[in-house]
Amino acid sequence: MRADARRNRELIVTTAADLFVERGPEVSMEEIARAAGVGVGTLYRHFPDRRALVEAISVDALQRLLDYGRAVSEQDVSGWEALRLIVRRCTELPLALATSVTGGSALPGRAELPGLVQAVNAELEWAAARAQREGTLRRDIPAREVIALISVAVCRPGARIDDPLVRVVFDGLRATGA
Incomplete structure (x- = not known):
């Protein structure tokens, strides 16, 4: 995995974990992408669905x-x-x-x-x-x-x-x- 892709993945995981802890499981994938400063497409390239993201977290x-x-x-x-x-x-x-x-x-x-x-x-x-x-x-x-x-x-x-x-x-x- 390229260094920038690895950084994006780590940023998404960290951001999503913080948002889930702070606001609960209803946080949308779009909100996670926005908070992480990446596009929704980037988020879904790394995590095809919420379950994959939760597993990574x-x-x-x-x-x-x-x-x-x-x-x-x-x-x-x-x-x-x-x-x-x-x-x-x-x-x-x-x-x-x-x-x-x-x-x-x-x-x-x-x-x-x-x-x-x-x-x-x-x-x-x-x-x-x-x-x-x-x-x-x-x-x-x-x-x-x-x-x-x-x-x-x-x-x-x-x-x-x-x-x-x-x-x-x-x-x-x-x-x-x-």
Whole structure:
């Protein structure tokens, strides 16, 4: 792919993700093209339909989250802090977009999506298990279930690190006396 075409594609994905998060899934493809500063034809050359664009946004968001999670795992922070940092990043990304735009149906076609989800969950499980070993995260809930619970809180439209649901989930996961 030519450099200008790659830049346009990345700009469309970034712009669309921001618009979907800001205004919801009803944003039109024409509005996305206009906000990205490209023609509608350019948008449709890269993404023949909304589903293809949503898949690209999902892959991009998961890859950014995975990269961030790996960077956090290399830092000298506690397991609880690592988990908190990764969850904060989750709330900054359009992780709920695929569900909100497609009405909950599975996204076919992008083979990398399941692998990315698995890799992101592995990073989160690493942080949760570390926090459990340190005694800052409840030990009576397996790390995999901790991640499932956190996903419910952060992979929804409008999730923020300081919203009541995320706060209640984190408060409930914190080990007594930690």
